[in-house]
Amino acid sequence: MTARSEKLPTPARLRPRDVLAVGLSGLRGRKLRAVLSALGIAIGVAAMVAVVGIGTSSQARLADQIAKLGTNLLTVAPGQSFAGTAAQLPSDADAMVERIGPVESATATGKTDATVRRNDRIEPGITGGIQVLASREDLLGTVGGKLRAGRFLDAATGNFPTVVLGDTAAKRLGVTEPGGQVWLGGQWFTVIGLLDPVPLADDLDVSALVGWEAAIKYLGFSGNPTTVYTRTAESAVEAVRDVLAPTVNPKNPNEVKVSRPSDALAAQLAAKDTFNALLLGLGAVALLVGGVGVANTMVIAVLERRQEIGLRRALGAHRGQIRTQFLTEAVTLAGLGGIAGAALGGAATYAYATAKDWPFAIPIAALAGAVAASALVGAVAGLYPAGRAARLTPTEALATG
Incomplete structure (x- = not known):
């Protein structure tokens, strides 16, 4: 080769x-x-x-x-009239809502003009952003709220000057446990309970809740709710949502605002x-x-x-x-x-x-x-x-x- x-x-x-x-x-x-x-x-x-x-x-x-709180909670609140003034829900709005077939429960809160302070020596204008609400006794069950301490308003305590504080309200007032008193609406109210944060109703976190009858008796509350909370069947949320406004205010359904808190989450x-x-x-x-x-x-x-x-x-x-x-x-x-x-x-x-x-x-x-x-x-x-x-x-x- x-x-x-x-x-x-x-x-x-x-x-x-x-x-x-x-x-x-x-x-x-x-x-x-x-x-x-x-x-x-x-x-x-x-x-x-x-x-x-x-x-x-x-x-x-x-x-x-x-998933835990559910997407079946709806809220009803007053809107504005054609004249631009604030509308008002009827006093029995939550009772009317509860008659809707798929509705499982309905409850309400009502805003009062009262203010709450730690004691009577604090200036009246210093409110800490805390609102005073009249509350139905079944509020927590409908909104999915829980008590951190104490008890909630019931038939016995809801007629007397007692109050349940939301999570943020309690912190701003410096209240760490039930049993003390706060200056509310010009008189002393006894704190009987403290709430955990309520994700689907965060306005309750900055609220002092008093019984419905006590608010009428001691605070001059009109008895008209400002928020109606409605828990309905999961399969009928949209259907109930469509009929809530005309149910609450048949004459002027446009003066009613309906929302679903879970949409925010x-x-x-x-x-x-x-x-x-x-x-x-x-x-x-x-x-x-x-x-x-x-x-x-x-x-x-x-x-x-x-x-x-x-x-x-x-x-x-x-x-x-x-x-x-x-x-x-x-x-x-x-x-x-x-x-x-x-x-x-x-x-x-x-x-x-x-x-x-x-x-x-x-x-x-x-x-x-x-x-x-x-x-x-x-x-x-x-x-x-x-x-x-x-x-x-x-x-x-x-x-x-």
Whole structure:
């Protein structure tokens, strides 16, 4: 066989395991630089995962809250007349609403002109934003409220100068337990109960609740409700909503406002989605900055390892193998940073959710997507350095001067 007919040996192919080993060798040789470069990626990924995780946990809490409280609570309030004056609900508005077939319960509160203060020595104009409401005895059952301490108004206490304070009202008045007295409507009222926050009726949080008959007797209350709370069957919410206004005020249904408190919680879910999208964008910017750090690290690595590249080329490595080596190194560097960032973001989400007593909810797809995004950023960041290394000829790479 002549020399002309002899073939050059086929270059050895790099198996995936060999490619990974070669890529990791460069990272092991420069550990501190690799850690610092991966840290930029990790911070960006951690920010993105934490934003998604905390947002998802918050939404899970709201969804659980809506599910527990129900979406079948409707409120009726007076609107305005054609003349622009404040309308008024009839005194038996809640009783009329309760006659609607699918309605399970109806109750009411009525605003009074009285004010409440911690004692009689405080200036009358200092109210702390607390309103005094007349309350039906079955209010808590309909709105889903709970007592934190004491008891609620009933047939025995509702006729006397007793009061139940909402959560915020109690804090502003400095009342921590039942049994004391507050100066209400120019006389002393005994505090018999304190409420927990009421998510579907947050106006009760800043209210001092007195019995319906006591409000008429001691505070000059007219007896006309200002808010009617209606709990109806889940399947008939919209149907009941349509007939509430004409039921309460058949002559002028346009003077009645009907709303569903759970809609406000649902709106919070939508608002959180928008806010999370903004924060997620900021996390993506941090991830891109980390990618620039990876690109910078790889460019320096190519410059420092020119002789290694030249030696490998002289021993038969072709351009594709050199390109694959450095591209694998960049992807591995960014991928490790992504894994660390996903773990850090997940831990931050768990800690925050636990502190807030929220359910821990983080989509697995978000974790996988964050790691995949970091690897993609690493691939893009490594394209130029890998291409630059592949273009070096053995003589150029081995030259020292």
